[in-house]
Amino acid sequence: MSVTFQQLKAHAAEWLLLKVKYPLQYRLSRQRLPELRHQKKIILTLLPAHDNLGDHAIAYASCCFLQKHFPDYQIIEVDMQEMYRLARPLKHARHPEDIVCIIGGGNMGDLYRYEEWTRQFIMNAFKSYPVIQLPATAHFTETKRGKREERRAIQAYQQHPRLLLMARDQTTYQWMKQHFPNKEVWKQPDMVLTLDETSKSQTRKGVLLCLREDKEAYLTKEKREQLQEHIKETYDQVGFITTTIGKRVNRTTRLEELSTLWTQLRQAQVVVTDRLHGMIFCAITHTPCVVIRSFDHKVMEGYEWVAHLPFMTLLKEPTEEAVKKAIHQHMKTSGQKGEEAG
Known part of the structure; x- marks a missing residue:
């Protein structure tokens, strides 16, 4: 896993540096927060606020990974409910090299529509930012609703000009490559696999x-x-x-x-x-x-x-x-x- 994520770090850093060189189109605001505007930030968002520890492990691992490999950036964690309230203040507090990272997981699709709609809101709200979708699984059901939600998602992703998509499985990778031929698409493991939670002294039973x-x-x-x-x-x-x-x-x-x-x-x-x-x-x-x-x-x-x-x-x-x-x-x-x- 370490080789894969070392490559991820190198390629991500190169991609980010390339993207932030382009002119950023935004209007300055007097309401921007003074304690944040002079600090480079990674806005880590779509964090869960429910009881699924798998999703919380993704959030925790993503935060640890970014803190370790991007020490010059301040990591700002924003959960799903907070994003609707904080999107505008965060943009007011923008530094020219700010980045938005959306945590990965299995909620890309129509099974968890609130999470998917929030993802699309983030992409629309931060359209002038580099946005990275961390390793995710996409699954849209073969139903009328599923097909409708898939079309909506594809349109939202396509409209973001500086989007990097990461798939954590081959099916999602192929889906992303098919629908977003003009965007960067990588295949990467689930972020939790960057963690090491082994213990030297342990007695196992049952x-x-x-x-x-x-x-x-x-x-x-x-x-x-x-x-x-x-x-x-x-x-x-x-x-x-x-x-x-x-x-x-x-x-x-x-x-x-x-x-x-x-x-x-x-x-x-x-x-x-x-x-x-x-x-x-x-x-x-x-x-x-x-x-x-x-x-x-x-x-x-x-x-x-x-x-x-x-x-x-x-x-x-x-x-x-x-x-x-x-x-x-x-x-x-x-x-x-x-x-x-x-």
Whole structure:
């Protein structure tokens, strides 16, 4: 991953320097904020304000990455609700080299329309800024609404003159290349994969299940419950976790919540998950993981970035027998490593 992101840093810096050389068309305002106008800023926006820790991990990782690789810039974090209120003051406080970064994730499409509409608002409001869409997954459903929302999104993206698009999977990359032939389009891994949350001292026990119960689930409710019962009958220690924790999280509480979840993962011998960030969290904590596909391409193509890790297994057809076999294999491997270490 480090090579990929070193390339990302170099290319992004080159792209940004190239773009900011062009004349910037904007009118100065007396209302601009004096404490910000003399400081180069990266406005990191579309931050979540809900309970999905996967999205909060993307926001946290994006902020850490930008702070590390662009130390001359002040990072201004703006969540979705704040953006509608702060767009004008931020433009009043503009420095000529300001940049807008939109965090990535899986909300590009018609499944999460509020997030998608906010993305389009940002692109329209900051049309004279360089805008970077960080690694995202696009999914527009094959419905009248989905086709309508796709046309709307394509029009909004096309109208931005200085937009860099990043896809975190091949399907999204092809979609972006097809519809935006005149824009920069890169394929990059999910930003959370820039993190390293391993721990030297850890004792692992049991199986943790992290399975979806929403519209993105591949398993039906009946099949999910059958799988859970089967695993509980087979293994003595089985726990349940979720990346949607049922309470509001913001940028002041996200690291505490993420650290709690990562600690749980580091204590598990094997995790079974159909969540993209369940898989990615296992990758950054070096936790053995059995990955079940989701209803779309997101998990299966996201697996491409972690397929080289020996403790990750993808099941395209997650039968009970296949899941049990994969868990057993990881248990056996981790047990052998424990004996060798002892």
